[in-house]
Amino acid sequence: MIKFVFGLFLWCGLYGCNSSCPTISLRMDKQVAPVFIRQEENSVLHIQVDNTTDKELVLNKLVLSAKGTSRIEAVKQIRIYFTGLNPNFSSTVLFGHTQDAREVNTFKGQQALKPGINHFWVSVCLSENALLSDKIHFTCTDATLSDACVVVADSLPVLSSAVGYAVRLRGDDQVNAYRIPGLVCTPKGTLIAVYDVRYNSAVDLQENIDVGVSRSVDGGQTWLPMQIAMDMGEWGGRSHKENGIGDPAILVDPQTGRVWIAGLWLHGNPGKRAWWASKPGITPEETGQFVLAYSDDDGATWSEPINITSQVKKKEWYLCFQGPGMGITTQEGTLVFPAQFKDKNQVPYSTIIYSKDKGKTWNIGTGARSNTTEAQVVELTDGSLMLNMRDDRGGSRAVMITKDFGKTWTEHVSSRSALPEPVCQASLIRIHLKGGKPALAFFNPANTQGRVHSTLKISLDEGVTWPEKYHTLVYEPGSYGYSCLTQIDSTTLGVLYEGAGELYFQRLNIGE
Structure with missing residues (x-):
């Protein structure tokens, strides 16, 4: 597992900061696995948002950068799923999606974050013109709370995935x-x-x-x-199963x-x-x-x-x-x-x-x-x-x-x-x-x-x-x-x- 923990700073929105604005930490990691042609869901990034407060907060925007992806047209669709406090990938709860992948992709929603580490998963589906030589890169550059407090990363490491083919x-x-x-x-x-x-x-x-x-x-x-x-068919008078x-x-x-x-x-x-x-x-x-x-x-x-x-x-x-x-x-x-x-x-x-x-x-x-x-x-x-x-x-x-x-x-x-x-x-x-x-x-x-x-x-x-x-x-x-x-x-x-x-x-x- 490749893991990155970012140094973060909190930027408050148009109306300024106040003492009630919570401090949120954001981590990212990914397993080493290709993105497969013909496979509908391919996890390329795991985002962990740590709500250190004792109350629910609401996250309403995530921004993903695909800078470094060899050919953005190789990506047909991007989806972000929310799995709550469960750290395992699931495609049950969709936070946001786009059919038009770009170098910068913004996803808006209204997702309640319970106290503790909340998990988001970025999944992509490749287009028909994806090549085995392509590289797929994604990282999260911005996460916004509904009260206008924005989490911004100091450094933006690139998390890369190779492309493979799902033969069967x-x-x-x-x-x-x-x-x-x-x-x-x-x-x-x-x-x-x-x-x-x-x-x-x-x-x-x-x-x-x-x-x-x-x-x-x-x-x-x-x-x-x-x-x-x-x-071997039905050799000897027995079925295929035999x-x-x-x-x-x-x-x-x-x-x-x-x-x-x-x-x-x-x-x-x-x-x-x-x-x-x-x-x-x-x-x-x-x-x-x-x-x-x-x-x-x-x-x-x-x-x-x-x-x-x-x-x-x-x-x-x-x-x-x-x-x-x-x-x-x-x-x-x-x-x-x-x-x-x-x-x-x-x-x-x-x-x-x-x-x-x-x-x-x-x-x-x-x-x-x-x-x-x-x-x-x-x-x-x-x-x-x-x-x-x-x-x-x-x-x-x-x-x-x-x-x-x-x-x-x-x-x-x-x-x-x-x-x-x-x-x-x-x-x-x-x-x-x-x-x-x-x-x-x-x-x-x-x-x-x-x-x-x-x-x-x-x-x-x-x-x-x-x-x-x-x-x-x-x-x-x-x-x-x-x-x-x-x-x-x-x-x-x-x-x-x-x-x-x-x-x-x-x-x-x-x-x-």
Whole structure:
């Protein structure tokens, strides 16, 4: 939370000051979060007016400055809401609004202020011509009481918000929730996002869930209508709700242009969570299925499902499936997906699956570390693979290295210390900086207590250290916490991350 407490002075109106004129303090803060295209309400400023008297006062004017906003025409509407003594945002009580955003915006009303700290929230809605490169700046410059006493700030700090894109909002296409993001940038520059389409509720498999796809051909500025890439229909005589498929991971092969999606399909077991419903065996009636689909036209169309369960799962295991997030293609052309399995004792392990023949056949590695699940994989400069894992012990990410595609593993020096987490999925990718210098980028809720403070971190030494000077807080509020990074060009990363049942996209400048 960015907070500013101003030195204030009280200016009395036309009829002069008197001893009854109260002294009012005004504070402002904001959470670090973008303003999202397609989202109706975007909080950009929190104003706190402290009524230190023992009686109600009336505030009848607030003035907001948008000076520093890159393009004021990007803002379609500004609203100010009053939440009384409740410090949480709500759009119930409207103090004032404008449909015509300007550099200076005046809002008039008659709002009673009870003794104590009274809360106002500034919310904006962006216009259709808003750009992801825009910056939105707002600060409060004036607050007027009905008795003509005016609160004026000595200094006017600018509170800035980036612009993002709400790729999927709850209710889009009559869907209850969208979860589990994956993201790649193809050799043609197309961004392909995959995710769970959770029709009925936000809960995990088993439910009526398909794997959806959204595509952008302009770097994330706009997104084409949603497609369904993986849908098991009414297989085996059971309903869609008993043939859910989800938790996708996506992989692009730059050598062929083919894009792969991996998904977990669960057959039967209505209302039971896949993690516990899946049993030993190989068939759909027994256990969760490891399923692939591919596209040869930059994600415009997708193949029929390809079931590789018998290739990668041991019969005695309870479950075997992908990442989720994204996979990689190594320099030598091997396709690699992060994966996980529950062994015969129901102990989970992170691992990888890989194909050395462009997806015709698949193999699986051994478990990298017990009690680890959702992982991401990158290739290091020496050709070894780094597996960065969600660790059920909590506290920090586990990191292991393999030089033989998962036959053997060694612990990395950063494991269980360098990357704090609240037990959650995360994103890790290799990026290429200007001049060809290699680096790693990591994104997760960087907090051990909860899924808050989603943060981008950069490492210039193969993940040994993640210096604080290369940390960027991207999304401060609480969320479901999952994310996926991709590199768009030499200066820009893209990240797709979860809100609460919604999916947000943001461009991040590597230099910044």
